[in-house]
């Protein structure tokens with residue numbers, strides 16, 4: 001196994017030896033382990049070529065989709081799934097076991113204590129957090145701050161891991177990372193090296209990037225995936241009412257992929273969303289805006305945050321929907337050093 005990375009006292013990501021990382025990081029079974037269960041390496045390679053790098057990821061595919069992989073017959077797929085089941089204990093678990101599993105959830109600081117408190121500690125791994133709001137409400141600035149804070153060690157409320165950034169609007173600015181890294185006392189170049197970035201131009205490109213990401217996440221310790229914005233390309237590539245059903249179906253597939261990545265690799269998925277006018281909101285609603293993406297997005301995102309502008313550089317975050325967080329709001333501020341607590 002290649003050497004992986006760890007932080008020194010100053011919070012900087014450093015190379016660490018393979019054994020230590022194996023103890024700490026293994027939350028999935030590599031697909032190579034199927035070979036020890038009698039699956040031939042050629043078939044394992046076919047799975048990898050199809051973007052499946054872990055047994056956990058394999059179990060998230062239906063047999064129908066696996067037999068769609070060139071060279072894998074139904075009989076082979078049955079054998080492969082049986083072998084993967086032996087390596088994993090899927091199926092039912094007790095509530096106590098689940099509680100232990102939930103202990104692996106990492107919460108990554110947003111840079112603002114008030115916002116962290118609202119979120120129960122920060123942005124969680126194992127699920128999707130969505131931020132929606134008007135333009136300039138701070139969604140992308142929060143994404144930039146998370147790019148840096150994810151690399152902090154756990155005891156500094158970071159995620160001790162790398163970041164993958166999919167940008168559909170061309171709004172990522174590496175130069176913004178520099179002052180944010182400096183604010184956290186980190187070396188900006190090292191921080192930038194630990195962010196992998198891709199610009200997506202079509203919804204298909206966006207989906208294919210996610211498939212390719214599994215290979216990287218199986219090899220290196222990632223803790224955050226950002227898609228900014230998740231819906232923009234769908235709104236461009238599908239136009240008009242006639243294409244709405246197809247758009248929602250493709251969007252659902254992509255969101256399902258994001259959920260699986262979150263669970264397979266214990267990463268936090270942070271997506272941004274746009275708002276659309278809500279003509280159904282009625283004349284008594286003061287701000288008739290709602291998140292785009294309809295029910296499909298509403299069901300996929302576990303934690304939904306609504307951002308809006310406050311006075312000056314202040315922004316307000318409201319919990320719009322979350323299974324285990326009380327309703328509430330937090331005020332924060334966008335600064336050159338990223339997201340911080342509001343000054344007054």
Ligand SMILES: Nc1ncnc2c1ncn2[C@@H]1O[C@H](COP(=O)(O)OP(=O)(O)OP(=O)(O)O)[C@@H](O)[C@H]1O
Nearest residue numbers: 134135136137138139140141142171313334335336
């Ligand atoms: N270096 C900086 N220092 C202070 N504030 C900044 C800095 N850079 C950006 N901002 C603030 O962040 C705001 C932009 O926020 P952001 O790009 O996160 O918006 P957004 O919600 O992603 O909007 P959009 O939908 O347009 O992408 C700017 O209006 C500005 O107020």
